Amino acid sequence: MRLGPAIAITLLLCAGCDAGDGTGSGAAEYLSSYTWQEDAPWFGGLSGIELSADGHRATLLSDRARLITADLTRDADGRVVGAELTGQWPLRASTGQRLKGQAADSEGLATGPDGQIYISFEDIDRVARYARPGAPARVLNDPRTFGDPPRNRSLEALAMDGAGRLYTLPENAPDARGQIPVYRRDGQDWHIAFTLPPRGRFLPVGADFDPEGRLYVLERAVTLLGFRSRLRRWTLENDQPVREETLLTTAAGRHDNLEGVAIWRDNAGRLRATLVSDDNFLRLQRTELVDYLLPD
Template identity: 70%
Template sequence: MRLGPALALSLLLCFGCDTSDTGGAQKAQLLGSHTWAQSDPWFGGLSALELSDDGLSATVLSDRTVLMTARLTRDAEGQVTAARTTGHWRLRSSAGRPMKGPIGDSEGLAVAPDGTLYVSFEGVHRVARYRRPDAAAEVLNDPQVFRGLPGNRSLEALAIDPTGRLYTLPEGGRDANGQIPVYRLEKGQWRVVFSLPPRGRFLPVGADFGPDGRLYVLERAVTLLGFRSRLRRWNIEADSPGQEETLLTTAPGVHDNLEGVSIWRDGKGRLRATMVSDDNFLRLQRTELVDYTLPD
């Protein structure tokens, strides 16, 4: 969800004021947090993250159509100690032109094994394929499919499963039963294959399939005291989600506005979640890379 400065501040102060407790013991364990600072005017608003298998190379997407690659430095414990941008591009429309305004509200990112990039957008709801970062977009949906989704709370999350199938889910849209619809691309068409149960005021903002084959969903709530984050996962069998687990629920203000998540396994065999925050281009916020270890 892209926030203007005034709206971001007002939401932080008064919207969705979930001040409930953190839900008991955490299954995820914090490794560390690194503030990523850069003076370039295009840097910020990071909404999606994909890591290489070793956790050292990152592909990151902003909500203003900037795609970045970066090299991460980690210490012996696996915490990020530095992030160095190695390239950046401004994504283009299907006509090959730069995008501004609602049409350029890029939110979700998935990277296929062959390097093909997939990006989900809200504002004008769609998913696009990019053969290269500098290529024109190839739109992958019938516009009717996502009609009715909220204008600024739609296709926030995008993920590829182990068989190469593409999934997306909205931040604010709900089905007729009040559940979170999960769409999958099949033979060029999107359809809802299953739904996930909402819990409390948290809303989906990122998703990834881990090396264990499970679906992980990062969620966010906004409170009077700051942002809260939650990470849940499911086994997906026969197009049905099962064995729901809540791995992490943070108290307000523990982290910034976490929106992107990548699940990977490190050299010690530990299952890891690395997350990135969207600073909304505001000085009162920060771009943060956060690492947790997860139970198998």
């Protein structure tokens, strides 16, 4: 989601507020934060992240229709201590033209085992496949697939399971029962595979699967003292979510506007979450890479 002017002004006014030094609650263990700075006008707004199996190569998505790749330097404990850009490509429409305007609100990112890239878009609701960075898009749904969600509240998160099936969910477009619909693509068709229960003011902004096939949803709440983040996990049994777990709930202002999440195992076999923040292209926000250790 691109924050509206009123919210952006509030965050700017509160940028110096003391939000406390508590990490929040949950079973996740905080490991590190790295503030990433680049002197390029297109750098920022990062809303999606995918990592290589060793956590050192990153593919990232800006919400202004740009794909970025980078090499991450980690210390002996796995903390990110450096990030080096290795490539950047503007996203293109199926015609090959660069995306602009409402069509350029790219939010969710997933990569397939064959290297193909999948991106969900929020303003004009769609999921597109890219054979490689810089290639033209192939749209994977028709305009009626996801109903008529409110503008700037639609397909924020995208993930792929071990069977190669895509899942997407809106940020704030609940069904008639107030539940969060999760769409899955089986073959050529999308349908609501299941729903997830909302909890409090948090809204979904990112998703991923771990190597064991469990679903993770990153959520965000905007407060007067800054952003709060929450990470929930579900085990899927017979393709239905069970055993909801809240792994992380942060205090306001602990991190910036975390929107993307990648779940992976490090060389020691520890389960990890690497999260990235969307700075909304505002100077008083920051692009942040955050690592947590997760329980099995």
